[in-house]
Amino acid sequence: GENVEQHPSTLSVQEGDSAVIKCTYSDSASNYFPWYKQELGKRPQLIIDIRSNVGEKKDQRIAVTLNKTAKHFSLHITETQPEDSAVYFCAASTNAGGTSYGKLTFGQGTILTVHP
């Protein structure tokens, strides 16, 4: 089955700096890669996603890049703010043929702390 590795496990930055979180996946058939943000004591929520036919996607201060050849994808947060402090999870999914039923395999999570 799919295996997703996420690094780093913790990341500490100063407000205004950029933050980068990286994930690698093992199944070359994976074609959908979402990122979820989980604030302390809250539920995970989707913040951005990318499909395998796209190399990069941006949404205001966040962006995701995908390298299918190397089987890795990254989350980039620019101009970080204290409210960006949370746990971030990457995930991978194979939807080809409809047999995966939307199952996501999650990375281990990254605790991001943005210091004012």
Next chain:
Amino acid sequence: NAGVTQTPKFRVLKTGQSMTLLCAQDMNHEYMYWYRQDPGMGLRLIHYSVGEGTTAKGEVPDGYNVSRLKKQNFLLGLESAAPSQTSVYFCASSYLIQGKGKNIQYFGAGTRLSVL
């Protein structure tokens, strides 16, 4: 529109006791999932369902059973609780966006379970 609702929010069990966690969604989603979240291990899939009356095993199914008698409800049962099942349990529901290969999962607020 409440989204995904989990009950109870907290529970303490003694080893060997049984309990059922309830997940309800009002978005008419076909797919539902149960995850457990442990520190440093991300979200791990316990069981999932692709429609009313169907269930399937995920990554860590041992010690758990599930049922989906109604489309909107997905129940997770622990027949004989063990301390290793101390965790935060999240339910999620989703639908596949046909033609876009996307699966956006919506999470409940979680159930914090302690087994003594």
